[in-house]
Amino acid sequence: xxxxxxxxxxxxxxxxxxxxxxxxxxxxxxxxxxxxxxxxxxxxxxxxxxxxxxxxxxxxxxxxxxxxxxxxxxxxxxxxxxxxxxxxxxxxxxxxxxxxxxxxxxxxxxxxxxxxxxxxxxxxxxxxxxxxxxxxxxxxxxxxxxxxxxxxxxxxxxxxxxxxxxxxxxxxxxxxxxxxxxxxxxxxxxxxxxxxxxxxxxxxxxxxxxxxxxxxxxxxxxxxxxxxxxxxxxxxxxxxxxxxxxxxxxxxxxxxxxxxxxxxxxxxxxxxxxxxxxxxxxxxxxxxxxxxxxxxxxxxxxxxxxxxxxxxxxxxxxxxx
Amino acid sequence: xxxxxxxxxxxxxxxxxxxxxxxxxxxxxxxxxxxxxxxxxxxxxxxxxxxxxxxxxxxxxxxxxxxxxxxxxxxxxxxxxxxxxxxxxxxxxxxxxxxxxxxxxxxxxxxxxxxxxxxxxxxxxxxxxxxxxxxxxxxxxxxxxxxxxxxxxxxxxxxxxxxxxxxxxxxxxxxxxxxxxxxxxxxxxxxxxxxxxxxxxxxxxxxxxxxxxxxxxxxxxxxxxxxxxxxxxxxxxxxxxxxxxxxxxxxxxxxxxxx
Numbered sequence: 001x002x003x004x005x006x007x008x009x010x011x012x013x014x015x016x017x018x019x020x021x022x023x024x025x026x027x028x029x030x031x032x033x034x035x036x037x038x039x040x041x042x043x044x045x046x047x048x049x050x051x052x053x054x055x056x057x058x059x060x061x062x063x064x065x066x067x068x069x070x071x072x073x074x075x076x077x078x079x080x081x082x083x084x085x086x087x088x089x090x091x092x093x094x095x096x097x098x099x100x101x102x103x104x105x106x107x108x109x110x111x112x113x114x115x116x117x118x119x120x121x122x123x124x125x126x127x128x129x130x131x132x133x134x135x136x137x138x139x140x141x142x143x144x145x146x147x148x149x150x151x152x153x154x155x156x157x158x159x160x161x162x163x164x165x166x167x168x169x170x171x172x173x174x175x176x177x178x179x180x181x182x183x184x185x186x187x188x189x190x191x192x193x194x195x196x197x198x199x200x201x202x203x204x205x206x207x208x209x210x211x212x213x214x215x216x217x218x219x220x221x222x223x224x225x226x227x228x229x230x231x232x233x234x235x236x237x238x239x240x241x242x243x244x245x246x247x248x249x250x251x252x253x254x255x256x257x258x259x260x261x262x263x264x265x266x267x268x269x270x271x272x273x274x275x276x277x278x279x280x281x282x283x284x285x286x287x288x289x290x291x292x293x294x295x296x297x298x299x300x301x302x303x304x305x306x307x308x309x310x311x312x313x314x315x316x317x318x319x320x321x
Numbered sequence: 322x323x324x325x326x327x328x329x330x331x332x333x334x335x336x337x338x339x340x341x342x343x344x345x346x347x348x349x350x351x352x353x354x355x356x357x358x359x360x361x362x363x364x365x366x367x368x369x370x371x372x373x374x375x376x377x378x379x380x381x382x383x384x385x386x387x388x389x390x391x392x393x394x395x396x397x398x399x400x401x402x403x404x405x406x407x408x409x410x411x412x413x414x415x416x417x418x419x420x421x422x423x424x425x426x427x428x429x430x431x432x433x434x435x436x437x438x439x440x441x442x443x444x445x446x447x448x449x450x451x452x453x454x455x456x457x458x459x460x461x462x463x464x465x466x467x468x469x470x471x472x473x474x475x476x477x478x479x480x481x482x483x484x485x486x487x488x489x490x491x492x493x494x495x496x497x498x499x500x501x502x503x504x505x506x507x508x509x510x511x512x513x514x515x516x517x518x519x520x521x522x523x524x525x526x527x528x529x530x531x532x533x534x535x536x537x538x539x540x541x542x543x544x545x546x547x548x549x550x551x552x553x554x555x556x557x558x559x560x561x562x563x564x565x566x567x568x569x570x571x572x573x574x575x576x577x578x579x580x
Contacts, residue, residue, distance in 0.1 A: 069461050069479065069488055070451065094482060095439070095447060095464055102448030103455040105417050111542030112416060114446040128546060134338045140345060140548035147542060182460035183490040186476075191484035198482065204579065228580070246501050247480070252334050252442055253358055253500055261579050271335055278554070282577060284570060290559075297554045300573045304562025312567030320571065320580045 002031035002087035005080060006054070007073070007100065009092045010037065012066075014044025018201050019092040019155040024052040026119040026158050030127050031087045034058060035167070036080060038065040038073045042169060050167035052160060057167050060174040064181065070096060071180035074103035079174060081108050081148050088127045090119070093152035094200070101152045111144025117157040117258065117279065127151060135252060135275025155200045156258050157279075191247075199231045199248060204261045207233035207250055207277070211266020211288060211306050215243040221265060224310050227317045233257065233277075235267045251276035266306045269294025286310065322376030322470075322492075325430055326367040326400065327423060327437035327449075330354040330384050330391035334442045344538060345545025346413040347443055349385060356391045359438025361398075361505040362498045366468055367436045368399045369503065374470055377401045379430055383411060383422055389521070397508035397516035404430055408526045413538035416444070420452035422536050425529040427457060432493055434475070439464050439497040450497035460490025463497040 004027040009017035020035075027033035035049050035057040042059040049057055058080060064072040077089060077100065089104065091097040093115050105112035116129035127149045131140045143149065199205065206228065208221030218238060225232045233250040234243070250257055252275040262280035267273060269285070269292055277283070278297055285298035286306050295301045302309055332338045332352035339348045356364075367378045380395040380403035382388050392403045406426050414422065427435060435457075440447035454461035462468075465477035466485065476489040480499050508516070526533055534540055560569055574580045 069463070069486075071455070071461060074451075074455070096481070098447040099451035099461070099463060102416065102420075102446075102451035103461075105448070105542070106420065106452050106455040109542070110417075112446070112448055113543055114416075114448060122546070132551070133340070133548070136551055137337070138340060138548055139551045140340065141546040142345075142543055143546050145542055145544050179458050182458075183454075183462055183488050183494075185479075185486045185488050187487040188481070189484045189486070261574075261577075275334070282579075283554070283557075284573065286566070286570070290561075295559055296556070298559075299554070299557035300570070301557060301559045302562050302566040302570055303559060304566045308564075309562055309566035309570070313570050314567075316568055316571035317574070317580050320575055 003084050004031040004033050005077065005084070005086045005089045006033050006035050007077060007089070007091040007097070008035050008037045008045065008049070010041055010045050012040050014041030016045045016048045017092070018160070021048065021052040021160040022155065022158045023090045023092065023153055024049070024054055025160045026153060027090050028053050028163060029119065030121055036077060038076055046167045046169060050165055051162050053163040053165045054167040055165050056170050058170050058172045060172045062174065062176065064176040067185055068176065068181050069183040069185060070099045071103060071182070072176035074100050074107060075176055075180045076174050077104050078107040080172070086148060088149040088151060091150070091152050093154040098152045101150045105150050108147050110147025110150050112150040112152070113142050113144060114152040116151050116153045119151055119153060119158070132279045136279040154256065154258060196225065197229070197231045199233055199255050200257055202231035202259050204228050204230035205233050205250070205257050205259045206230045206263045206265065207235060207267060208238060208265050209235035209267030210237040212238065212243065218243045220307065220310055224265070224314050227314045235273050264294050264298070265310065267294055268292045269297065322371065322374055322433045323379070323431055324367045324371055324376055324434045324436065325379045325381050325427060325432045326360070326363050326395070327435065328360045328364065328380050328382045328391060328395050329357045329441050330382065330388040331357045331441050331443040338443070340545065340548050344413055345548050346538070349387070354387050354391060356394055357438055357441045359440060359498065359500060362500060362502050363436045363438050364395050364398050364400060365503045365505040366498050370434065370468065370470060379404060381423065381426055381430065382406070383419065385412070392521060393516055394508065396519045397513045398506055399512055402519055403521045405521055405523050406529065407523050410526055410533040410537045413541060414536050415541035415543045416446045416448045416452060417542045418536045418540040420449055420456055421540070422526070422529065422531055424453055424456035425531050426524060429524070429529065434492060435495045437497050439499050450495055454495040457495065460494040462488055462490050462494050465496055465498050466502050468496055
């Protein structure tokens with residue numbers, strides 16, 4: 001069976017990111033998954049990779065992967081593509097994952113398909129990437145017509161399913177080229193994150209909009225999200241006004257999320273916002289304005305003042321937990 | 322300093338966008354074309370760097386004749402001149418083909434700093450800045466929320482999933498910027514008038530030394546197999562809050578097993 005390379009997203013300690021097991025699930029539809037592990041921690045992460053069907057784990061441990069921007073990882077993948085001639089390469093569709101995919105595509109003369117929400121094998125066995133274009137208004141399938149298909153898959157879009165395999169560790173010799181060491185990382189600053197799940201990986205996202213009225217008013221969104229163990233998102237009106245940090249913006253120019261449940265609170269649902277969330281599985285909206293466009297895509301909606309609806313809702317959620 | 326800002330004209334995101342029957346490429350003719358929003362931040366950053374360190378800002382755009390409007394707008398913001406890669410054979414270029422054409426154009430214009438938005442609002446691939454850095458063999462200083470130039474060194478604050486990284490490289494380099502890195506200026510009346518006289522050089526693929534079949538649909542490494550409008554979400558239940566809205570949402574959440 002053809003090999004399919006899956007680039008692991010992991011911490012230095014070996015914790016495997018959720019998107020990686022989603023990629024493994026997709027890779028199994030195309031062939032036999034081999035994980036590519038750049039950096040330390042592979043032994044610690046191995047068990048989880050085995051659980052989701054990794055036949056082997058190519059491990060290259062070098063400080064270059066964390067000291068330089070993406071180019072060394074792309075170099076490692078290009079080396080493995082050259083040696084193993086895989087049927088496809090799957091990477092996480094994060095900003096950084098897409099950059100790696102882009103460099104790899106140039107290095108190998110390959111078609112790159114980004115932001116796939118699903119991956120399947122076409123009738124001829126070739127990988128087919130499904131895209132939710134223009135914020136989900138159009139569903140398209142695309143394929144690579146040259147080189148090795150490189151697919152960046154949107155986190156949280158594919159449901160991970162376990163399937164046991166060996167995850168045999170295979171050490172790989174790799175030396176980053178001088179050209180790959182042109183952009184050096186001199187410092188990393190981790191923002192205060194707290195206990196909330198990542199916005200793009202969360203099962204539930206609670207987002208607040210203009211209706212929250214102020215930075216102070218937005219706190220109710222955080223409180224509500226915490227009652228559900230959800231991630232917090234914000235509409236552009238909120239981040240533009242400075243009520244909540246920009247990195248939490250959901251929408252056309254912000255993050256694209258696809259959680260099991262999306263709760264839009266005080267958000268009118270302009271096209272800019274819908275483009276970032278309308279592929280969510282279930283959508284609940286709370287808004288004062290009965291004409292708000294968000295109601296057109298909501299599975300369940302309450303017309304009402306969020307400051308009257310949400311506090312008893314938080315209380316009710318607390319009671320039922 | 323020779324600063325080149327890559328600008329893409331994209332369909333207005335506030336209107337409905339479609340793919341074309343036949344080849345599944347983006348319909349760029351019907352909707353109004355605007356400068357890709359993130360590219361406006363790139364233009365502003367280029368202008369600011371030129372103002373602070375001296376130099377000239379060149380706008381580089383690839384696109385159909387209509388893209389000339391966006392090129393002119395970029396000039397009216399204050400850029401000095403522009404290069405418009407215009408060729409019928411460009412239609413349908415994917416990211417890989419686009420990066421090839423832009424890299425060849427950049428070799429012709431020469432550059433110390435290439436600045437571009439980190440992604441476009443139409444295709445949203447987010448791969449182009451990295452592809453250009455790879456093709457040009459220069460430092461990739463991308464996803465920048467802050468750019469500092471110190472002599473021949475460029476240092477950026479690179480936005481990461483959990484915060485930021487400080488990344489440094491030497492000129493020449495490729496920089497991509499994220500939203501909110503700055504506040505893009507509006508063209509002044511004087512700027513709009515001046516833009517009419519600024520030089521715009523049009524280059525064809527032949528003039529760039531790129532074979533016609535290395536760009537456009539022919540030169541692309543991806544193809545759209547099929548597409549369809551997503552069925553509209555079934556209309557849900559809309560309830561007016563009568564003081565029991567919170568309880569009703571909770572009941573819905575419980576019914577769907579979210580709580």
